[in-house]
Structure formats: C-alpha cells, structure tokens
Amino acid sequence: MRPAEATPLPLGAAPKVPSKTVATALRLPGGRVLAGLVLPLFLALAWEAAVRAGLAQGRLVPPPSRVLATLWGLAESGELWTHVLASLTRVAAGFGFGALAGIVVGAVTGxxxxxxxxxxxxxxxxxxxPSIAWVPLFILWFGIFEASKITLIAVGVFFPVYLGVAGAIAGVDRKLIEVGRVFRLSRLALARRILLPAVLPATLVALRTGLGLGFMFVAAAELLGASEGLGYLLLDGQQLGKPDQIVAAILAFAGLGKVCDALLVGLTAPLARWQDTARDTL
Incomplete structure (x- = not known):
C-alpha cells in the first residue's frame, strides 16, 4: 500500500499549531514561574535600554542594573537579611493573630x-x-516597640479574613443544609461534612488577601518608628535621597510577599484538592 500523501497547504496559509502547546509548556516544571517572569523582565530590560540610550535620565527611577547592584551590596553586607527577617517576623506574628481572630469572629457572626x-x-x-489612623492610638496603648507594630498588622489581616469567612458561611446553599438535616446529621457532623467544605475555598482566598494586606501594614508600621525592617529601609532611602535603595526595598517587599503567598498556597492546596474547578481545564 502506498502511504497517504499529505494534503498541500493553500498558498499563503500558515500551518496549524496545536492549541494546547502553550498550555503543555506551562505545565512543565518551572513553566508557570518562567511565564510569570516574562512581563517584569521585559519592562526591566526596556527601561535599562532607554536609560543606556539616553532616552531617560534614570535619576529618580534608577535602571535595573543600579538597583540590582544596590540589592547585592545590601545582601553582601548582611543588612538586607536583617531587614527581611525583621519584617517577616512581624508579618508572621500579625498574620497569625489576625487570621485566627478573623476566622473565629467570622464563624460566629456567620x-x-x-x-x-x-x-x-x-x-x-x-x-x-485608615490604617495610619490606628498608629497614634496603638503607640499610646502599646508603646513604640513590637507590640504596636504587630497589632497594626493583625488589624489589617483581620478584616479581609473576617469578611471572607462570614460571607462564605452566609452564602452556603440552603439546600445543602437541608440535605444534611434530612440525613439527621448532628451539628458537629453538619459543620464538618457540609459547612467546612463549602466555606474552605473562600477562606483560603481570604487568607491570601489578608497576607497581602499584612505586608502593606508592616510597611506603614515600620515607616513610623523602627530601626529595622524593609519599611525602615524605604524611609532611610527617602531621607538620604537614594532612589536605588527605595526601589531595592520595594523589590524586596515584592519578592518576599510573593514567596510567602506561594508558601501559603502550597501549604493549603491539599485542603482544596477535592475541588473540580474550571481552572484545571482552561
């Protein structure tokens, strides 16, 4: 038998590319990470090229090469790690207290x-x-040391977690509750087998939102009386007129926040593995 001959393409027509090629590439190890770096790398290289070509001065917004040199110098001296550890400790403590309070109060009111x-x-x-309005009161109550900063972060984390939990409980389909009652589930079994799975996805999203606000609030706390932390590094760069240090601190905030968010998603992903969502097929 003669092999089937390939049908020639019409003149000027491009060969069809499988629609799942990009999706397959994103599923490869590190594919999503590399895809997420495309936009920031493009913007950084474009700004670097503009400064080197003389199209921009780069005085107030320094080029990436100078920012990376500043970051490297701070990391080499150990100063960067001191500030990162201080901010991370405050965010962890404030997030823990705020998230726990938000879940409990949200569950009760829901x-x-x-x-x-x-x-x-x-x-x-x-x-x-506004977050800044709490600062004078917290300083009067708790002093200028760690307690006031952690309390401010906890307040920032509390509200999105509270709203997420309370809203998720209030939005549970009433038919699910009625099914549980038909099967004579106790209150504990009803909460464990129906309410908890129903509210868990929204609660995890609320925790991620609260974590992001925790980093925003730690910056506000450290701008108003701290000798360590990335917020202090921002203020120090502003007072000394070092825009490269300011941008370096902002990038450190962004990187630290992204790493913490990824850790939170990774740790909580097994809790929602049972979901069959459209995201897995898109």
Missing part, C-alpha cells in the same frame, strides 16, 4: 444571626478607618 446583628455593623465601621 452562623449566629444575633451575633451578626450585634457585631457586624461595628466591625464594618471600624473597617473603614
């Missing part, structure tokens, strides 16, 4: 209508207060 009517309006009003 399941008990009376608690929701009594507590939720006050919490919604407190949520509208």
């Amino acid at each position: 399941t008990l209508p009376l608690a929701r009517q009594l507590v939720d309006p006050s919490l919604q009003a407190l949520r509208a207060i």
